Amino acid sequence: MPKTNNSQNSKKSKLWIIVIIILLLAGAGAVWWFCLGGQEAVEDDIADTSPEPLYSNLTGLEIDNPAINSMPTFCIQIPNGSTDGARPQVGLNDAAVVFEAIAETGITRFAAIFQNPESQIIGPIRSLRPYYLEWDTPFDCTVVHDGGSDEALAAVGNGRYRNLDEDFDYMWKENYIDGAYRYWNNVFTSPTKLLSFNQTHDYTTSNPKVFPRLRPSEVAEDLAARSACSEENSECDLAFAELITTKFTSLTDYSVDYTYDAETNTYHRSYQNGEEHRSYYCTSEEISSCTLQSVAPSAVAVMRVEEHTMSDNYHESIKTVGRGNAYVFQNGTVIEGSWEKSSIDSQIIFRDADGAEVKFTHGQLWIAAVPQFGSVSWE
Numbered sequence: 001m002p003k004t005n006n007s008q009n010s011k012k013s014k015l016w017i018i019v020i021i022i023l024l025l026a027g028a029g030a031v032w033w034f035c036l037g038g039q040e041a042v043e044d045d046i047a048d049t050s051p052e053p054l055y056s057n058l059t060g061l062e063i064d065n066p067a068i069n070s071m072p073t074f075c076i077q078i079p080n081g082s083t084d085g086a087r088p089q090v091g092l093n094d095a096a097v098v099f100e101a102i103a104e105t106g107i108t109r110f111a112a113i114f115q116n117p118e119s120q121i122i123g124p125i126r127s128l129r130p131y132y133l134e135w136d137t138p139f140d141c142t143v144v145h146d147g148g149s150d151e152a153l154a155a156v157g158n159g160r161y162r163n164l165d166e167d168f169d170y171m172w173k174e175n176y177i178d179g180a181y182r183y184w185n186n187v188f189t190s191p192t193k194l195l196s197f198n199q200t201h202d203y204t205t206s207n208p209k210v211f212p213r214l215r216p217s218e219v220a221e222d223l224a225a226r227s228a229c230s231e232e233n234s235e236c237d238l239a240f241a242e243l244i245t246t247k248f249t250s251l252t253d254y255s256v257d258y259t260y261d262a263e264t265n266t267y268h269r270s271y272q273n274g275e276e277h278r279s280y281y282c283t284s285e286e287i288s289s290c291t292l293q294s295v296a297p298s299a300v301a302v303m304r305v306e307e308h309t310m311s312d313n314y315h316e317s318i319k320t321v322g323r324g325n326a327y328v329f330q331n332g333t334v335i336e337g338s339w340e341k342s343s344i345d346s347q348i349i350f351r352d353a354d355g356a357e358v359k360f361t362h363g364q365l366w367i368a369a370v371p372q373f374g375s376v377s378w379e
Helices: 006-048 066-070 130-139 150-156 191-200 216-228
Strands: 073-079 097-104 107-114 141-144 162-164 243-247 256-261 266-271 278-282 290-294 299-305 307-309 316-318 322-330 333-341 349-352 365-371 375-378
Touching (some): 097 130, 097 316, 107 130, 130 141, 130 150, 130 316, 322 349
Parallel strands (some): 141 162, 299 365
Antiparallel strands (some): 073 107, 097 107, 243 256, 243 375, 256 266, 307 316, 322 333, 333 349
């Protein structure tokens, strides 16, 4: 009799049963792997694909909106008189970068660079000098001032700058703050009014040339290296600096001590006349909303500059384009090196002793332009 296909069919049935068993075992194994460890691997893969943190181009601090980096910048002239109502300033702690230099007769003044400030009042606002304007220029900012020297007014009015001179559509006067009379340092503004000025003139964005910043992980590495180091360690090449003194002239009202605070990694400013440097922070345009805060930048850079009094024996002239010695204080240490600025439009470059460009820790950067007759020291 001819053979049937029963045996072949039986073999095929057994083969399918084996395949099904293998698939069931594989499925069970996959469930076991996922429950006991695979889920963590999947979660790790998801974490690895999360977006990188965003940082402010100006401060190096983390931000949640990339549009902040193209928002308009403002360079505001803020006075520092000790007896004429300039102190305490208002909103100064919101500045990303602050330049300090002599305005006249040994009295210093600030060119403060802001972008997206939180304090709802900023000031007082005072007059402009050419060297402040030349430091402002790379920040592509609206230059905010209340008058200025003849040279500064001619330069800022040449058509290339966003120029906001005293204008009470965008400024106002406050004669008293906390009962203290403000004398001629009584002109203030706000972020709302500054943005209104820009919108009226179609200044919608800025493209500032910025200082390079350390990422938080790099700051942590620097702090760890400092912690592992000590002044007695012969193999340590870090130079410690916990108390810094800048003297623009012999006037103690404007000679500044910076005391390093390791807990906050900042430098508290105080004057050698014993006065702590403080600034108001305001939650609205009402003076009653303002509270005092200490001024404590995250990094301090000192530029040695060539300076002389002009022919009127009153205003100062500072050479801003060129090169000079510099000292950078950050993360509790000092870097000795140089600064250079190749043109009015270019940003200052700070270099260490080997010529490498210095990157600054995140937060407020304070730049002191100390003349050849001044001094800087630390311990």
